[in-house]
Amino acid sequence: MSVTLSVNGEERTFTGDPRTPLIDVLRDHMRLTGAKSVCREGFCGACTVHVDGEPMVSCLIPVGTLAGRAVTTIEGIAGGGAQLNAVQQALLDHDVVQCGMCFPGMVMTLSAFLETSAQPTRAALKAELSGNACRCTGYERIIDAALSVTGQEVAAP
Amino acid sequence: MTDAGHAEKAVMNFPRRDAQDKITGRTRYTTDVGGSEVIHAVLLRAEVASARIVRLDVEPARRMPGVRAIATADDAPGLYGIGIADHPLLARDAIRYHGEPIVALAADTLDQARAALAVIELELAPLPAVPTMAAALAEDAPLVHPDWKSYEVLAEGSVRQGNVAWEATVTRGDSDAAFARPDVTIVEGCYQVGRQSHVPFEPRAAVVSYEDGRFHIHTSTQVPWTVRDVTARALGVPESQVRVTVPAVGGGFGLKFDASIEPCAAVLARMSGRTVSIVNSRREEQMTCLSRENAEIRIRSAVTQEGEIVGREATVLMDCGAYGGEQVFLTSMTAHTLGGNYRLGTARLSSRAIYTNTPPNGAFRACNGVYNTFALERHTDEIADAIGMDRLEFRRRNVLGDKDLGSTGQVFEGNVLGPMIDRMEALRASSGDRKALADGRLYGRATTVGTWFIFVGLSAATVNLNSDGSATLVTTGVEIGQGTMMQALPQIVAASLGIPPEQVIVKSADTDAAGRDLGVGGGRTTVSIGAASVAACEEVKAKLLDVASEMLQTDRSELVLADGRIEIAGRPGTGTTIQQVIAEVESRTGPVSGNGSFTAPGAVSALPGCVAGHFLDAIDLPVFAVHDCELAIDPDTGQVEILAYRVVQDVGRALNPRAIHGQIQGGVAQGLGYALHEEITINDSGAFDQQGFESYHLPLAADVIPVEFDLYEGAPSCGPLGTKGAGEVPILNVGATVACAVADATGTKVSSLPLTPPKVMALIDGRQPELQHHHISPVWVENTLQSA
16 A cells, blocks of 8 residues: 655655554655654654654654655754754754764754744753653753753853 | 873863764664665564573574574574673573573564564473572572583683672671671661663664675674674684674663674674674563663671771672673672772672573673662661761761772772862752752752772774874774763864864774774773873874974974974964974875873782682772762652752863763763662563563653762873763762662661652651561671682
């Protein structure tokens, strides 16, 4: 069976089992390896992508449900190429990355949240990140970076 | 330039150069290598804890679609291990743990490989299992390794017998006399901890090809040379036939400090002639995690009313699981962790790695130190309470200072822990206490101290100075997220050569390109590879200065390398560019390069006759930490909330303070998980109950708070520019500090971790029976093979 969906603004067709999780379609079939397949049960958030602008974990979405929908991955979040969006720039400026595996998902979650919530509190940001686990950083410096996007500078970058 | 001048130039918040690709999804980890090029390997794993293999028939699998290669123990006959070669790559006759690999198989697709595994015929005869260390040490316990005597011993001085895989002991002074003194109070305690799973987001993975008679293993590891050695041993091929390369590693934390599945893919690559990818599923990764080991500890101390510790005896049982692995080595470390922190009149320590029919354990950030610090610091609070002395005052009086003896009799240099306690007091005073935030809940606070050490050892570096004035640093160091390869090393090389750190290219690890290295772990990379890099730079500088001295008609002792130039000291703008000097050297003798190497300085030693069975009996580079925690406990639920967490860390010299901040925040968070909710339980089939993220609870954003910290600089260090590793130690005393604060809040004896809400409720309600280790004798010598 075939499913046609938009991936990073490009029409793509997947032929195969419609129950295949979106993460596997992206990584194995389209070779978009930015989204990470970590827990495969919806807890870690490392595979987060946007579906019609909403952040969702791609490990739990059967590709067959996405006909005609628009998927944006980390590869497409800033318009492609070497461009960075504001969240990515802040993470870079604050030098918060360590192993890096969780960051594509973190960027997808934070980018969507900060578009809709202009002045979130620190607590609200932490609550929003509850679906994105990180084993290296201890989160707080990621929160610092995200707050700086909203003009709430809490720590020197 | 003076060393001090170099050091100042090296200090900066140099940003990571790998961050941009990591936040845009472009980084290619081992698990991102794939496509139509590779075939996929899977492992048939045991689903029982202990059994004899009666029959194994892989022929049905050969007839399945897409199958390209199948390997069994016959294809990898060698045994490997640390200290003892006890570990087969694939089980041959016996199953010793749930999850042990038996067959490796590769097929065109992962689905085909899994389908083929399912038709392999395996017949097992169950054997009695040894599920716990208490069972392993019982009289007439079945032996996990009935043939233990026949194994090759790889390290000198082994002390082992039956289910005791390895034993390391310390005996300093007349312990019996100390405990018999009439003026001492004797305090005794039992402690235990469970396992901790690393949960690196990138599981263990490798992509292996076999070309021109050599294996090329591209893998997610912290130890490229160990992977090379283990593969050679397991497969029975010369080490020179194995090349290991390492891209960005998606987290390690010690899990990847040993070889695991790489050699399986190597066998299959040689058989099939194809590039073979092997990636642990998340379930496999959890179920066969080389965890931080569970441990059981008994400590006994004789202390005077003035707080002098005249005698200390301790026994530490470390579960190595079915194979010795890292725990064999870790037995040595009890002397420096549990035996650390304090001056001891006499010391008797027994540290034992015990075989059980459970998944093998391994290394985990501040391995051995985390739980020994927990036990030691809980015991320390119990001592202070028993003699009626303030807990911090007791520590002040006893912490190791200049010229004090460690447990093995090694002489420590410098007063470090004492001043660090003062700095913690200052940090607490400046941030203010958070008692008000407890808001009616139980409030507790604790300050603990900890001793770690940098695991120095072999490293090699080559520096090639390019004609454009950039330098290429070639080592087999690995970037696992800690930042050393991205920050500390280019900063050190740049300062040494007087060029910007952006101009230092750091080659990723390739065992064909650089010399031997012990690997990334124990906080050693900045120190060991850093020192080798400085030595390599010295050779480069000597070549440059010889020629520049002639070119500039100035004695070389008056020349400095700075800002991409070679100048006369104190006269910026004089001299010439580094490129011009390089061009001149190249015209005379060819391209400019230098080699450097490093190993443990070995300047310290134990007192003669104090230690037995140790891999290292003194520590070259101690590192100290002081932690402080305030917390609140909900008396209705047992839920612990951390209100404040403070760290004073001995860093030698803070080369990149911002990066160290990242390590402290991350290490403390990992420690809070260990202290409060990361729990592994082993069920009747010998498997972990926690098989994924749903049941194994990592700290999430809401579980952490910003850690306050103060970097303590200036302690003695053999590291380059006075550095010490800063990434390992932040987790060291988190379990200890939280446990002491929970004990403070509840007024109870806290003897085990993790402190999950049900356990805390049991403490509050008085339903937690006092921990007893019936399998660890109160008579110390009975816990050693010396008594046999």
